[in-house]
Amino acid sequence: MSARVVRDATPADAAACAGIYAPYVRQTAVSFETEPPTVTEMASRIAVAQAGHAWLVLEEDDQLLGYAYGGLYKSREAYRWACEVSVYLGLGRQGTGGGRQLYEALLTRLRERGYQTATAAMTLPNDASAGLHRAFGFESVGVLRQVGWKFDTWHDVALLQLDLDPGQGPPAELR
Secondary structure, three states: OOOOEEEEOOHHHHHHHHHHHHHHHHHOOOOOOOOOOOHHHHHHHHHHHHHHOEEEEEEEOOEEEEEEEEEEOOOOHHHOOEEEEEEEEOOOOOOOOHHHHHHHHHHHHHHHOOOOEEEEEEEOOOHHHHHHHHHOOOEEEEEEEEEEEEOOEEEEEEEEEEEOOOOOOOOOOOO
């Protein structure tokens, strides 16, 4: 068995990322999207994340096992040191350490770029995601009740936050 490698995503990874994500859209309430993004849309999402945050993939033997990315938290200028993060593994790969590998690399990259706060939103219930986020020190900062309607039912969303680099003074500009 070869080693797993975490690396920056490229446009060539869009099809594999779309393939990993599609079952979450079609079969679960983990994502509130109702139609899986096309490969072209996924390539665009990768490019946007890479431009200002990060999009990383986990691969083994030339097969993508999962991905994680950071993106814009909110568009207003004062929020620029905060980002939102997500991680997706191929279905059936949860609990194999892949999410941990991806988040370790992603959170390190975001710290290096100068981000102060990482946020995450998680459809409830989701014990696997809750455990992963807890392991990295994310704290629950609230629950939005019945904010997503999917599969003929309302879903709650937990809001999580992690201080990446708690600062006391003005933050440095992002790198």
